[in-house]
Amino acid sequence: MTKKIDFYFDFISPYSFLAHKKIINSNDRIKFNYKAILLGGLHNLGGITAPAFNERKMKNMKNDCTLIAEKNKIDFTWNDKFPINSLYLMRGYLFINNNKKDKYFDLCFDAYWKNNEDISNGETIKNILSRCEINHNDFETGIKDQKIKDELKNLTNIAFNNDIFGAPTFVINNNLYWGQDRLGYALDELNN
């Protein structure tokens, strides 16, 4: 079995989007396992105030993400509706079939961080599901299923218990790399 890098993400995280686009642009997607977590939940567990809730950090994050995107030729628009509650979309990632996860993942991220759409809005979600050929009613039922609810909670708890406190986080050979700035280090470790 080929070794892969675990990539902990939440659609709410602009730095996770930027890391993913860097990965796509380098044709490296195959090197990663995508691990869904609820970032807000993780912050709560870790007693962390997200940068979105600090005026100066929020302002810096917007400028910083825009600049990283520009330097890396990534099509990016800061979302007017930030932060939102990503709970349903993250549960959705766990609910849908494996063969649709990549497309759903890309469409959710693009809607929020490229197209400035409100991904907590029902019409936006319907549009994403339709493009993935996922039945909307099945999805609505699925994300309310106790098993799916518990799965996202468990994945977030496991991440917390493994010292993860933010997104994106990359884990390879038991080494943890936090932030899109450390993507290169994680790839170096993969090749070690």
Add this chain to the structure above:
Amino acid sequence: MTKKIDFYFDFISPYSFLAHKKIINSNDRIKFNYKAILLGGLHNLGGITAPAFNERKMKNMKNDCTLIAEKNKIDFTWNDKFPINSLYLMRGYLFINNNKKDKYFDLCFDAYWKNNEDISNGETIKNILSRCEINHNDFETGIKDQKIKDELKNLTNIAFNNDIFGAPTFVINNNLYWGQDRLGYALDELNN
């Protein structure tokens, strides 16, 4: 007058040390104005909990700094006494004569982040002062001078009012870059 990058620092900050060493290794010191701030005070003003006070962030910071140092061939040792109160040394930077600031700056940073010394300890400070040919009694009196106390407080307040919330921060052409990861972007902006 040649344009320079403002570099906001505190000796307490390992990422400021790493940024400074990158600058030294590229012979770029001349391109920077070093601006003393009290990082703890800045965090208090901004309602920010420093990573040193979060178990997971602290653990990550230690690993991350060690790895950045390794990748950049910087001689670095995580300090056993972290965090300490850097107030006296930061006031000292303001008190001493301009022609001694660079040497004092390097010795303070090296003592704390290269040699694993306790820079809040009197003997360590005496040793630094002696190597800079600074009279110890003058220094002790100087750092208790109300003018020096007010100066550090004012510089920290000014930084806060200019949206700065951490160290290192680089400012050039009214653009703010936070973190040693953004040193390259600040240098790009200098050349714009």
